[in-house]
Amino acid sequence: MNAPTTGLIIGIRARYERLADRLRATIGCLLACSLLSSCAVVDKLPEFSKPEPTQKTRIQKPSPTTKKLPRITILQSNDIPAYTGITDELIAQLPESPTIVNLQGSLPSSAEITDKLNKTGNKHIVAIGPLAAQSARKHATGQVIFCQVFNYLDLGLTAANMQGVSMSPPPELQFSAWKKLDPELERVGVITGHGHEGLIAEARKAAKHHGIDLSHRVVRSDKEMLYAFKRLTPEIQGLWLVPDDRVLSRRVLRDIMAYSVKHKRQVVVFHPELLRLGGLMSVGSVDSDVAEQIIAALRDASHRTKSPATALLPLKEIRIEINSPVAQELARQSPLGSRVAAGAP
Numbered sequence: 001m002n003a004p005t006t007g008l009i010i011g012i013r014a015r016y017e018r019l020a021d022r023l024r025a026t027i028g029c030l031l032a033c034s035l036l037s038s039c040a041v042v043d044k045l046p047e048f049s050k051p052e053p054t055q056k057t058r059i060q061k062p063s064p065t066t067k068k069l070p071r072i073t074i075l076q077s078n079d080i081p082a083y084t085g086i087t088d089e090l091i092a093q094l095p096e097s098p099t100i101v102n103l104q105g106s107l108p109s110s111a112e113i114t115d116k117l118n119k120t121g122n123k124h125i126v127a128i129g130p131l132a133a134q135s136a137r138k139h140a141t142g143q144v145i146f147c148q149v150f151n152y153l154d155l156g157l158t159a160a161n162m163q164g165v166s167m168s169p170p171p172e173l174q175f176s177a178w179k180k181l182d183p184e185l186e187r188v189g190v191i192t193g194h195g196h197e198g199l200i201a202e203a204r205k206a207a208k209h210h211g212i213d214l215s216h217r218v219v220r221s222d223k224e225m226l227y228a229f230k231r232l233t234p235e236i237q238g239l240w241l242v243p244d245d246r247v248l249s250r251r252v253l254r255d256i257m258a259y260s261v262k263h264k265r266q267v268v269v270f271h272p273e274l275l276r277l278g279g280l281m282s283v284g285s286v287d288s289d290v291a292e293q294i295i296a297a298l299r300d301a302s303h304r305t306k307s308p309a310t311a312l313l314p315l316k317e318i319r320i321e322i323n324s325p326v327a328q329e330l331a332r333q334s335p336l337g338s339r340v341a342a343g344a345p
Contacts, residue, residue, distance in 0.1 A: 069094060069096075072298065075117075076128045076132055077128060089291035090295075094295070099120040113138075123142030125145070127147075132146070133157055134155055143301045146164045150242070151193070165290055171202050189214075189229070190214060191219055191232070191239075192216070193247045222248060223252070229260075257279065261278040268281050270283065285315055
């Protein structure tokens with residue numbers, strides 16, 4: 001092997017390793033984006049490689065009346081749409097322009113980040129993404145409100161000065177939309193790492209309300225995730241896939257999607273890009289809704305010295321995208337025929 005070829009391979013390998021590190025740091029939707037931007041679509045899924053334009057739904061509720069708000073600093077993990085969209089909404093909704101500090105996907109030194117935060121003179125920090133939330137936990141002395149973080153307990157984001165906004169739309173809205181797509185849906189599985197008892201309890205309640213039995217499995221690694229899914233597949237009609245980066249890897253995510261297609265199991269995913277791998281429906285947050293919950297937390301924080309370490313503030317809206325070919329196939333297989341697709345959200 002000649003020197004130029006060796007250098008090319010080393011460069012590709014280094015790039016792949018950097019992408020893998022970034023994947024672990026940014027959780028959730030970035031997991032799906034990184035997966036599909038650096039890997040080919042799963043083989044033997046040609047019918048789903050280019051889904052038809054998907055249907056989008058946004059369920060809105062009135063925003064609260066704006067009161068006096070403190071000046072803030074936005075600490076942003078990186079320049080990806082999942083983060084910049086929320087920043088743009090905050091800029092649009094806040095009465096005073098916030099100061100923006102972008103970490104560009106890497107942790108600066110303690111002295112550097114402390115200096116950046118102190119220079120702004122703002123006591124209230126909005127941390128977007130897990131990297132920003134961890135930095136704020138270590139170096140911010142004032143109020144911190146974080147968002148776009150799924151495993152917040154695992155990251156220790158429970159200090160008295162920290163308040164989080166949920167990363168996912170309410171399970172009630174998710175299962176309601178799923179049931180409209182498939183009125184015969186009765187058995188769904190979900191697999192996570194440890195520490196999500198609150199989410200699962202809320203999801204079970206929502207699922208039961210729609211006549212769905214939710215089976216939950218707790219695993220410790222991506223290999224256990226795939227094994228648990230294969231064991232669970234005969235017992236369920238669909239998988240509710242949540243963005244737990246501790247037990248999801250690019251390889252296992254692709255394997256799960258391929259296995260679900262092979263065994264005709266529906267999958268509700270957390271990012272539209274996963275529809276390309278055969279997902280039935282993607283569910284996600286609405287940037288303006290996330291911004292409104294952050295502002296509500298800021299308004300509350302401005303009237304107290306500390307915020308209690310309570311559960312995440314819930315979202316009120318949901319963004320839905322449907323893989324039309326998969327939904328149409330589901331409709332053909334259903335005794336209700338095309339009425340299933342017609343009733344899709």
